[in-house]
Amino acid sequence: MDTETLKTTALSDTHIKLGAKMVPFAGYLMPVQYEGLSIEHETVRNAVGVFDVSHMGEFIVKGAGALDLIQRVTSNDASVLTDGKVQYSCLPNADGGIVDDLLVYRISADEYMLVVNASNIEKDWNWIKQFNTEGVEMKDISDKVSLLAVQGPKTAEALQSLTDIDLKSMEYYTFKKGTFAGIENVVVSATGYTGAGGFELYFENAEAENVWNKVMEAGKPFGIKPAGLGCRDTLRLEMGFCLYGNDIDDTTSPIEAGLGWITKFTKTFTNSETLAEQKKNGVKRKLVGIEMLDRGGIPRHGHDVVDAAGNKIGVVTSGTPSPTLKKSIALAYVPTELSKTGSEVFVSIRDKALKAVVVKIPFK
Numbered sequence: 001m002d003t004e005t006l007k008t009t010a011l012s013d014t015h016i017k018l019g020a021k022m023v024p025f026a027g028y029l030m031p032v033q034y035e036g037l038s039i040e041h042e043t044v045r046n047a048v049g050v051f052d053v054s055h056m057g058e059f060i061v062k063g064a065g066a067l068d069l070i071q072r073v074t075s076n077d078a079s080v081l082t083d084g085k086v087q088y089s090c091l092p093n094a095d096g097g098i099v100d101d102l103l104v105y106r107i108s109a110d111e112y113m114l115v116v117n118a119s120n121i122e123k124d125w126n127w128i129k130q131f132n133t134e135g136v137e138m139k140d141i142s143d144k145v146s147l148l149a150v151q152g153p154k155t156a157e158a159l160q161s162l163t164d165i166d167l168k169s170m171e172y173y174t175f176k177k178g179t180f181a182g183i184e185n186v187v188v189s190a191t192g193y194t195g196a197g198g199f200e201l202y203f204e205n206a207e208a209e210n211v212w213n214k215v216m217e218a219g220k221p222f223g224i225k226p227a228g229l230g231c232r233d234t235l236r237l238e239m240g241f242c243l244y245g246n247d248i249d250d251t252t253s254p255i256e257a258g259l260g261w262i263t264k265f266t267k268t269f270t271n272s273e274t275l276a277e278q279k280k281n282g283v284k285r286k287l288v289g290i291e292m293l294d295r296g297g298i299p300r301h302g303h304d305v306v307d308a309a310g311n312k313i314g315v316v317t318s319g320t321p322s323p324t325l326k327k328s329i330a331l332a333y334v335p336t337e338l339s340k341t342g343s344e345v346f347v348s349i350r351d352k353a354l355k356a357v358v359v360k361i362p363f364k
Contacts, residue, residue: 009054010146010208018226025229026118028055033228041231041323044196048152048219049227050212057121057142058202059114065134066110073131074104075254075275077264081106086173086191089262090254091127092270096278097250098257100124101242103191105175113187117244131270146208150215151198151227151235158222159199162214163188167199181214183207193232195239195362234320237329240289240361246301247287247317247331255279256333257287285314286339289361290347292328297349299330299356304348313338316347322363329363330356 006029015022020031031052033040043049061069070078076089085106091099100120105113116124121142132138150159156167163180170176170190180186180201187202203211216224233243242248242257254263255278265276292299299319304312319330334345341360346353 007055009052010205011052011054011212014209014212015052015226020226020228023229026055028118030055031226031228033230034226037228037230037234038323040225040227041234043223043225044152044194044227044231044235045324046153047223047225048150048154048158048198049225049231050215050219051149051151051227051229051232052146052212053149053200053232054146054205054208055118056147057116057118057124057140058145058147059116059125059128060111060137060139060141061114061128062111062137062139063135064110065136066112068134069128069132069136070104070112070114071267072269073128074102075259075263075269075272076104077266078104078106078112079267083108084174084176086175086189087262088173090248090259091124092254092263092272092275093127093250094271095250096253096271096274098244098248098252098254099127099250101244101248101259105187105189119245144205145202146205146211148201148211148215149192149194149198149232150201150219151192151194152196154222155198158219158224159215161218170199181207181211183211186211193241194235195241196235231323233318234323237318237320237331238322238324238363240331240363242287242331243318252287252333253278253283256283256285282336284336285333286336287317287331287333288339288358289363290316290330290332290334290345290356291359291363292330292347292354292356294354294356296352296354297347298328299332299347299349303330305332305334305356306346306348306353308344308346308353310346310348310353312348314345325363331361334358 103115175189303316305314314334
């Protein structure tokens with residue numbers, strides 16, 4: 001894609017000034033790394049790192065039928081949410097696959113915020129809109145909102161001086177609206193995609209540089225560093241979190257992907273009958289974590305998983321050398337009979353079948 005056609009976030013100039021390596025990602029020019037992937041990864045795991053993830057999409061769904069609409073298009077049961085609670089969910093399609101995975105924020109009984117993947121903003125909007133038969137108010141605020149993910153075990157301590165919200169007392173998957181860095185109506189959310197703890201901050205674009213600078217200043221005593229999308233990927237992979245477009249897509253069912261826990265059959269939703277049948281009768285393949293035993297290559301998206309005779313039996317969806325574990329790890333779809341922990345499989349890398357083993361996720 002021509003860089004001139006790429007969108008930028010309100011912080012693009014800030015990243016360039018900091019020497020970030022900028023790359024095209026989901027239609028945006030985004031920072032992939034600053035000092036280096038391993039340094040940024042370790043900083044988030046052990047201290048605090050800050051990601052600009054303003055490319056993500058946000059929709060407001062509002063009105064008397066808001067919950068009903070969300071219930072019809074998402075797999076999880078949003079009726080259990082109370083004000084200030086967040087839920088991980090997905091949008092099933094009509095063919096047993098996934099339109100996108102998303103977060104559902106309950107602002108009030110009649111108002112919700114949906115946070116979707118950057119590459120799927122238009123696709124998700126059109127998908128949800130076709131089910132909006134009752135005139136629920138829908139607003140796409142993606143281009144107006146900036147989002148920082150401040151992640152790591154020292155985040156609450158590092159950010160506390162910027163807000164009167166008691167960060168340490170906030171439970172995982174809850175949020176509060178309040179004053180942050182002197183700005184009103186900031187959504188402070190105890191969520192993230194790293195498994196390292198921390199918060200995600202939603203605010204207007206005009207405040208982006210101000211918030212970034214204050215977060216970096218407040219985090220200085222705690223070793224804060226800017227972090228790029230490169231280590232965001234290695235961090236989420238160590239946790240076994242799915243990435244849309246790699247591990248889940250329009251052809252993968254939530255049951256196959258190990259997302260049965262966000263697929264609730266206490267209600268009817270898009271294609272729920274097919275998914276309920278899969279849950280009852282089982283699926284032919286499952287997404288698993290694998291750890292490489294043989295050296296000689298790194299498993300990457302698209303590599304074949306093969307049996308001892310070299311026959312293709314599955315596919316790697318995400319793979320990386322793990323900065324924390326110092327070994328190569330991957331997510332892969334394998335036949336259900338090989339999905340048990342300890343099962344031996346092989347990954348075809350540069351025409352060599354390298355031995356691997358199925359392990360529990362998160363990787364350890």
